[in-house]
Amino acid sequence: MDNSKWPARAVLPIAQPGLIFVFIAILITGMLFYFGWGLFAWICFAVTLFVCWFFRDPDRDIPKDEKSLVSPADGKVIIVEKQEKCDYLSGPCTKVSIFMNVFNVHVNRVPFDGVVQKVLYYPGKFMNASFDKASTHNERNALIIKTPDDASFAVVQIAGLVARRIVNCVKEGEKIKKGDRYGMIRFGSRLDLYLPYDFDVAVSVDEKTKAGATVIGYMK
DSSP states (O other): OBOOOOOOOOSSOBOGGGHHHHHHHHHHHHHHHHTTOHHHHHHHHHHHHHHHHHTBOOOOOOOOOTTEEEOSSSEEEEEEEEESOOSSSSSOEEEEEEEEOTTSOOEEEOOSSEEEEEEEEEOOBOOOTTSTTHHHHBOEEEEEEEOTTSOEEEEEEEOOSSOOEEEEOOOTTOEEOTTOEEEEEETOEEEEEEEETTOEEOOOTTOEEOTTTSEEEEOO
């Protein structure tokens, strides 16, 4: 897991954790052109364009409603359910899971204003993240966040079959703001939200989400 701090946005709209991959791809492409390996150079150029697209980091319009909680990830809602027990919160909770495929923007954003109470990292497997057991078996990183109204919720980054690197750039005790970038999961995967039991859910299964823009629901 990468814990490096997310820096200020660069001129190019590319996520910081992906810059090294873009740099390597550009370097290899340039060398191939320099040595006259035309066909391989053009193939590598196409790969470079894909890498730039994959690590794209677009700006988003963050909802202004103080009670709205936004999606931490681009993807598709695969679970919306009430749970009597929760691994990250005391008592029952509402769980919302979002599956990210390789074509989604992979930058993760803070769902709601608050203070990071705990950062919990769990090593684990890399099974298909669409399976529900991925929530407890796969490598994952959880943030337990306390809101200004003293409510608590958790957002969990979960690695998947292809994803092998979780990037988290916030620390315990840090104040975070809704919509801010806080990390990513390289090459896809899943985000789980564990919310208060009385959370007012505004999305349904199979609905598409955009990180920082789609309202998942409302805090009471």
